[in-house]
Amino acid sequence: MNDDVIRRLQDATRAVGDTVEAVPPFDSAAVPTRRRTRVGAARGRAWLVPVAAAAAVTVAVAGGVAVARHGGATMDTAAGTTAGPAVEPSFLVQIRSGNIAVRSVADGHVTATVPGPEGERFTQVQAVRDNRLFYAVAEQDACRSHFYWFSLGDSGEVGSIGELPFTPGEGSVTSLAVNGDGSRLAYGLSPCTPGRQGASLIVMDTATGDSRAWISGRTSAVEDVSMSDDGRTLVFRRAGVVWGTSTEAIKKPSVPPDATPEAATEPEATAEPEATAEPETTQEVPRDSAAVESALPQDDGGVLPESWATPGESGTAPSPAAPAATDAAQAPRERSVAASAGPSAPPLPKGWTCLLPARTVQVPTGNPASGTTPPAGGPARTVAWECSMSQTVWVLDTGTSGGLDDVRAIKLGGSTVPTTSGVYDITLTPDGGRVVAVVGWSKLARVQGESKLAGAVDEVVAYDVGTGRAVQTLYRDEDGRPPLERVDVDGTGRFVLVVRPDETGQVTESGYRTLFTDDGGVARTAAW
């Protein structure tokens, strides 16, 4: 019986598939050569202000970005927290292939390797503020993990190592955070058993094992958890990797500008705040299989990003000291929708958000490319931004009650570029005042009918934890290099660790510095 169904299915799908006989070319030659120069880094320094200064300066954020001026602000960080033995990091730790590598910040050399305990693979590692004590999670199998700790000597050698007498519950540990003195761990836990729902966030006392759990009724995993020095404030994100691109540039000249291309790329934004969800349109997941969707982006968080509800938001963001770049001239259509765009337009078109590509679709032009004039007189182009991961961040005050789904959410926004879109990773400053995120965009261009990647921008941005508004761009890179994928802030709040697939670096008040280039594969996590 099923054979017949399969036969009919194959016959029909093949007949449909065969209506396509050829595909348009993909011209990756348009992708700019990845340069190794530091042009972007040098330019970035112009408005680089340390996290600590950003935290110390009172800024008005109601209208968008307020640029914290560097001057007068001391580097005394950790406002409002007890000063502990936080020190400038000498070492950082990374997980590669299930093992932990300890590397010297000074020269990048590996000072120690902590192999996964027998039969286990390290999946998470975090540093305490003294940069000597570290906590890690190793996975025995999909359902069982264990906590470990190790301490480093002055040369970066492992002085001692041990396993905590407490284990996470059954499930998969999806993220790990530690407070300043190492007395508390926070971790995300997702069920590993098909048929069971409910991701949770757990805060555990490392001395007693006493735990408190915030349980979710949803399946979206708790990711990128980070904890303030005092262990009171937690930030995290929900759900999985978002694959998707904005499709502004993928328009066909033959169709109206509000036609389908935009539809192709809504990222799998998952677990957006409840207020933004429109669950009626996301109920495609069959009841019997929803519970095991732990790896795929979930539908249960709704698909309409918050920015849809406030379309004017990003257009109100004043430009900080960003230089006006040629990109602005390449997207004049944006001016019609970014009403408040002033003469000092940011280098990237205002009003563009990766989750909001349709903002421009109402511009009545039959040819999306016709209104643009490239600076060099080249082919007409339109520009769009790739987006990747959700900008929704949950902020948990551990002093409050309620379930995980009741936690306050903020939406990172108001950056110098379109409403922050491709947020790769987040972390919390020790004082609990700022969310530092690595964000990235790709610029797409449609040149003579073909979509091309025309550039990329990556930034390290500090956001106010209360409002989600950007207060500081710490670093900006326009070299089109591989994206900044991981970020961590040290115990002093002055040193931001950033990881690219090919390079690990730090951002401080002095600017960006390469710590070492990658020679061992992509780091799954990095901390100091």
Add this chain to the structure above:
Amino acid sequence: MKAETLDLDEQSGGPVSVPPLSAGADDTISGLYAEHALGLTRLALIMVGDRESAEDVVQEAFLGLHRRFDGLRDRDKALVYVRAAVLNNARSVLRRRRMPSWFAGTYDPPVWSAESAAILGVERREVMEALHRLPRRQREALVLRYYAELSEEETARVMKISRGTVKSTTSRALDALGRLLGETP
């Protein structure tokens, strides 16, 4: 006739050494595109119904690959990524079509619909319409397994679910499709 361009290379089973991202990356991505874009576009068409959306879905998947290629140097992983991206992008297309019209825009009717210029016949139309009445994951599992002819293991990797879930989902999907087509009591 067969979706030969979707054939998966066997997984190498070990780390693959790949030259640094440079000219080699473009070559690899171009190679993947040349080899798989047609099959993926057909797959996307089956999912979203109209060719233009299908082409966009695939283009975006490859642009995404370009963006992240450093993390996906392993060719097998890159292929899994593009396939997963095609599924995700197709999903987004379908989801957005359920939204208010100014957002969703306009799009051509499915190629299997009566309005379409592509003549497929009543029986095939019934199958395609039934396929699209299935829950999303059942539909994806069926198309990956029986159109793209991926193995259960390959399907599991693309859908990021367990092999057992692929098996059970596929089984349920076949039952449901059979019922919709009146093949079972």
